[in-house]
Amino acid sequence: MPVSADYKAIGGILTYRDIPALPETPDLAIVCTEVAALEETMQALGEKGVKAAILVSHQTSCIDEETPAFLGELHKKYGMRILGPNSMGAVVPGKNLNASTHHLPIKGGKIAYVSQSSTMSSTVLDWANAHGVGFSHFISIGKCTGLDFGDIIDYLGSDPFTRAILLYMESIQDQRSFMSAARSAARNKPILVMKSGRHEIVNLTTQSHSGAMAASDLVYDAAFKRAGMLRVNSIAELFAGAETLSVTKPFKGNKLAIVSNGVGLNLIAADHLLESNGKLATLSEETHQKLNNIIGKCDVLSKTNHTGIRCRAQDFPQVYEVLKKSKEADCILFLYSPNIQENSTESARQLVATHKKLKGNILTCWVGEKTVQEAHQIFEENAIPAYSSPRMAITAFMHIVEYLKNQTTLMEIPERVPAEIKPARAEVRQIINEALENGETWLKETDTKKILRAYGIHTVDSRLAKDATEAQKVASEIGFPVVVKILSPDIVHKSDVGGVVLSLENERAVEEAVKAISNRVHKFDKRAQITGFIIQKMVHHPRCHELIAGMTHDPVFGPVLLCGEGGTATEIIADRAIALPPLNMRLADDLISRTKINKLLKGYRDTPPIDRNALCQALIELSEICIDFPEIQEFDVNPIFASKDGALAVDCRMRIKKITHKHPNRRLAIRSYPASLEEEFTLRNGRKVLIRPIKPEDEPAHNEFMTHVSPEDIRFRFFGSVRELPHTEMARLTQIDYDREMAFIAQAPNEEDGHMETLGVVRTGTDPNNENAEYAILVRSDLKGQKLGWKLLNKMIDYCRSRGTTYFTGQILRENRTMLEMVKAMGFEAKTIIEEDIVEVKLKL
Template sequence: MDIIGDATGERYANALRVLMEDEGVDDVLVLHSPTAIVSSLGAAQGIVGVAQEKGKRRCVLASWLGGDTMNPARRQLTEAGIPNYSTPDGAVRAWLHILNYRRNQELLMETPHSVPEAFRPATETARLIIQSALANDRTMLTEPEAKTILSAYDIPIVETQIAKSPQDVRLAADSIGPPVALKILSEDISHKSDVGGVVLDIGSPGDAQAAAHAMLERVSSLRPEAVITGFTVQKMARRPGAHELIVGATTDPVFGPILLFGEGGTGVEVIDDKAIALPPLNMNLARDLISRTRIARRLAGYRDRPAVDTDTLCLTLLKVSQLVIDLPEIVEIDINPLLADEKGILALDARIGVARATTPGSERLAIRPYPKELEEWIQLDGERILLRPIRPEDEPEHKHLFDQLDAQDIRFRFFGQIRQLPHSQIARFTQIDYDREMAFIATQMADGQSQTLGVVRAVADPDNTRAEFAIVVSSKLKGKGLGRALLAKMIRYCRERGTRELIGEVLAENSRMLGLAKRFGFAANRLPQGGVVGLTLDLSAARPQL
């Protein structure tokens, strides 16, 4: 909105008031350039007056140009709590930080899509390959070894065979069937195409053998120091119109493993279209990673080119994320090119670097992944029930659990009546930092869907000295032992983490909870606020016999 250069403080105030009352306006950036006919201080006072009016809930930023002569006006804005900047560029950058923060918060609060398919990786197969390489003092896996690991994590690969000599290349090409692709095999050569170490579309076994002889001479001439161990022969992939992508991982000394996605191919460094993210990923985070690249718009389809299978591409990112979590020896992954189209994905080439692990996989990560090792099956009234850590995907069932609670159980849990929990609150309950808090839910399959039957959560202080807990069980299952099973699991977990005390607050009339706490050895004392009992369990003390 241009209010013209002769605008007085009153005009600034009136214009800002109109914008602040418009529901279509979220933020306002006020720019002021000094003139000889109006007071810059007066303009600032006009802005301050409106920004401080009751009911005006918009973010206001300001930029008063004019060097040190604007200091009195800037001081007025600062004292009123209005962020202000000496240049429009600084103000816009600050506003973009706010915008990105809001966007990230909204992204974190989204309920992740369910994984389109469950996959059970052959982790031990991958681990044996890595251990064999490390035992031979190798830090880089061969291409076939890398592809075998990808295959163990259900990432489609192109059929590949190793050939020790040109004659073996002929036999491999005959076995696979033309057309084939031929690549040099050497630990010393990372980018094979740079030294003529790749020949595509070979039409016969004889041509493959001749290509191998020529490749051996060419590579030996360009890289005489490289140790060549043979060739790889693979089926020529026919995916017309497929996009060439890169998916990878590297290890940062501060943040640990970092995932990479972008446009791939031989020009990957020149194109420089990539985005990074921290593992672990879910489907939402994988989609966000893709969206932060320029190629994302082309992947969505255009003209006569259909959109790629986004679910499969996101799932592939999840599989690579799980790979670096499960196998701490992996320090580098480079899948390039990864072909993607409407039919799915296919990894044509892969490099994996390894080193001896000094810490477990999860401890390398900046964000603690879902602790699957804490899942536990129990029997309750003849039914199998799974006790496990909560996941973001549990939000719908978590809401259903709350909706099914009777009024008294809601009051006992929240110390008051709540008609419904907003999405933002349930998201905070289900999207937790496993390093600082924990929530275990009891789930059971019914009619092909998982149902949440109860939940216990504990939030620890930064020093892990004390954790506060809360528990709620489906109103239909009270008195059946589910609350006891959940609380026992949480107590074991806190003890194993070295937490010293578990505390909680219970309404004095909640006799069931007080009785359960007594069985576990909690000390109870009346709190100053009427009708509330404080519970404390010394986790270092002897465990009571239940």
């Protein structure tokens, strides 16, 4: 329906003079008006009830900063989602929708591309057009209003025609929405992201070691990894990875066999593989013999680490068959170099024919340009990944390996924390409140140690002394040798000003140390205020490692955790790994494993491995501290002495700030476990149960729970016969993000051996707009009549009501009369009947 006051018809279609004159409300408005008329046009669209608009005028790229604010008001008032300004529009080839200003046509395909940059969109489109790449969606988002990466990933994640999602990103606005959507979609299909700005300048105002080391791009890396996404560095790599992941069958291993018609290509590919931390397939003597029989002399450069088989291209099919049957390689890379003796096109046809019979996992690389064009086309037509260089082929293979690793990580059951710590939160709250009232920005070290101990983290005994005389007395009480440190609100890094003296053996040495420190501090800064001295026991750990653990605030993702090699030179060494809270045992162990010092922590020569569980638990508790107290803006625990005997926090500093906003934990990119929702309930028979949100660690108990449910109740829940749920499905049920999903379980000690068993579960999935929460509930069959189902359902209803959800819905088999009667008594209405035997019930919250 064209709208124009200047033309009676556009493209042969009669126009309407203005928006109010439209006979019905459009689903989508494509706005091509001049900037001067934009506000009036958008207001009229809002009044008409239009919920979606794309600003495609080239002039909108030059609009001033006030217009986006106006668009935000439109979104709030009318609920309108707006793509642009600075957008080139959206294309959905499968729907024949082209609402864009792109310079080339876009063919259909299975890959979705979403870009924040118009110029990048044009570049990628040009590249894709030349390489025959098609798309399910091609979206240029520009500056959106009421729409972000999270919304688009949500949509594409559930789109059956999209096999892979490619993102070009410059920044994100809503980190919680992005992480929630990405973690959900990445379980179903690969997401590859190209992020610009790798080398942005770190904020120089940061004062802690952690803040100085946690560069923003490292935080993006950590976020992508946590969400199960793959990060790439070029357009070619972006599409190479997407092509591989969208057409290659999933496989579990990571061993690659390399076959080529030239030794040089083998060596180049093997070099790239090993540089990328890839793994070469090792062939058995039997496989070697079979290959010898085909080739005459199997040109294997190493029998222990297979780096390549050289053979004629006409032998590729037979070699393929031998390697496939041996099951010693998870994937095979075929490399071909054009030559006068072989026909590149015919070689490709023969390999394709064999692949149709064997259906193994293969990648191809016909190197060159003119001679191999037809071969590449043949591979593309038969959904076989084809690359133009060994490096790109190896990169694509490593994408598969990394993707499979991410999938495993997303589904992995974390170990339980070795010791259940019940933090003294009230004590910590009092420390922070008093410090804020006193105008403190950095907590005193004695207070930071109290906070660590409140969370079960072992620390060195530290006491405060006002002067040299008191320092001598305290040192005698603690016992020599001791350490003396400066306590000053004006000194953050004590060692920078000579504010730390170690290994003091007597009172006289303590007195001299106090005087020397005072002189050095005043020489450094005459205005520096010395409020006292910290005296602590000197700890000798000859076989320990000095580590740093800390937290700082990223402007996008909020609190981020850091771990690496500690000490005074920690910034120079720059050994750090970054993670987003909250942590569990698996995530804490992964954080440690990504540091350079990790190899030393495993033990070497006469140094035994550290107590890794103790260090993981300390990192988890540090994560909990930053979640529980948003006033703590950044902290360092440096050094942590890690050894076979545990983890000891020697020094710590924390910066605090008064919090004024209403929902401080929205700063977290990933919602933490909501412990406040835990509740005790007593069954009719007097048995006490704990109702709480589900945890990933609950999977084993959930499997046991399913064995106590009758086949009839299973059918009522799943609308069919289910013997057992595979690990992948159980992981989806127990590993939720507590944001758009929620599941409450009821647990109680087993009456025979005391282990915690699951008695019932209720769960909801809420749409991204928070309009509808669909529930499902299941209670152990031997506990019917105990009011547990009623309690679980009521708890979930109250929870969804507190989130502002509009409707609470479910589907019930008509023959499940008990459930139907219960929900009707609770005020539900039966709105629709699906296929006659399924009743849809709805409760307005």
